[in-house]
Amino acid sequence: MMIRKCDIAVIGSGPGGLAAAIAAKKNGAKQVLLIERDREPGGILLQCIHNGFGVEIFKKDLPGPAYAQHFINEAQEVGVNFLLDTMILEITKDKRIFASNKTEGMLEIQAKAVILAMGCRERTRAQVRLPGARPAGVYTAGTAQRWVNVEGFMPGKKIVILGSGDIGMIMARRLTFEGAKVERVLEIMPYLSGLMRNYVQCLQDFDIPLQMQHTVKRIIGNERVEAIETVAVDNRWQEVPGSEEVIPCDTLLLSVGLVPENELSRQVGIHLDPLTAGPFVDNYFQTETKGFFAAGNVVHVYDLVDWVTGAGLRAGESAALYTNNKLQMNNKKIAIQHGQNVHHVIPQFLDIDSLSAREEQLQMRVTKPLEQPVKVQVTDGKEVIASKALPYARPGEMVTISLKDKHIDLLKKAEQLVVQIAEREE
């Protein structure tokens, strides 16, 4: 079996992996190998042909492929090695990667550090347990996106979309552009799960009806989807009897959430957080397994690619420091817990001493929409250490707060940190 050696192996060439590989190279790692199972680098950005990428980093409104192109070009310029069309089968704790591809057959890659950048996957029909027959015509929104935008064929003509995630709303507009009729978008929650801007420019602009607190009761059709029976639900997700409606259609698209893809991480034995489905990480984006770093949606699902790039840059920099024995490994790390109204916080561990060199961002998701002014607070369980006011907080939009060197003294006295979002008076 062919054996390759490198300083840093990056698994996945989406925005997280590209940024990590570039940063690793720029921070002194000699050989950086970016491994991708597709025939070309770029990841899911290549099928996200809509605009809205790069507003934070480039101050430009770019389509996904253009955003990816920038980082693909940069990775090539700084000397990242690409290994494309290669499927990883196994990664071991001592950083040996077993993979296969068409030209080399089976190969082994030995690395000093590994950056996990596998991204996330869509929830499927099985994961949301939709009753009814099993006809053709039920797809995830991302699968439909790949077909329509890259491969050049349509999933159907009359479409119902379950879930108001961003990909679902964007596909509603895209399919309308290409001549399909989107009959309905259904959302089981009482609020939108994607961004408001996508509701405005994807649904409202094209008069596509969105029904909140509605879901699919039954899929009808044997060979092919013939109709969807929908039903209203109450605040406890219980079906409202008598609210059923049959919508004739030939396709049901699912946009019902994304889950970090950690099959390989699990195999290594990396400790995963059940709240995020991603690895526990510190502020260097190092997992609890030494020398394994994680970048982007593999950690938790971001809503902006710009932030995935930011996380990838940090993971790449950290991995480069690690391979040069310059990463602080023995500093005491404080655990960060989620408090009131907060679903989870990234990172879960913070090296307080690192704050003397740079500020660190804590990123979180709220558990429910808070449509009134709120205060994001970092506390030691009692005393508030840092606080930030926001006009509102919504589950579709990630909330961040940063900790700086001025917080170090208070942080050092704390046993643990709790991040909470308190409602405040106007």
Place this chain on the structure above:
Amino acid sequence: MDMNLQNQQIICVACPKGCRLNIQRDGDQVLVSNQGCKRGVEYANGEMKDPRRMVATTVRIQGGRHPLLPVYTATPFPKARIKDLLASLRSVQVQAPVKEGQVILENALDTGIPILASRDM
């Protein structure tokens, strides 16, 4: 209160923040409040007088890795003419290789807005 005054709330789509803008129309004047930045004022004015959207779609490509090349409007495009734009792009076919940012159509529907390639292919 002035009878010509019209109040309206719209959601800004200039960036992913989605600020809820309050708009008062007084004849030709558009008064905006609750914006997160100055782009909100621009968006509200545009939305009242000449609504536009960025448009992203695909055109056929020959000799490329994929059968379709993603393309986009260089600047926001008049909303009322998006359907016509899409129809006109259906007959466009390009030949690989193409570079990201390359002009695919110089002046879409005589708006002066070019259509650009979204990637190398």
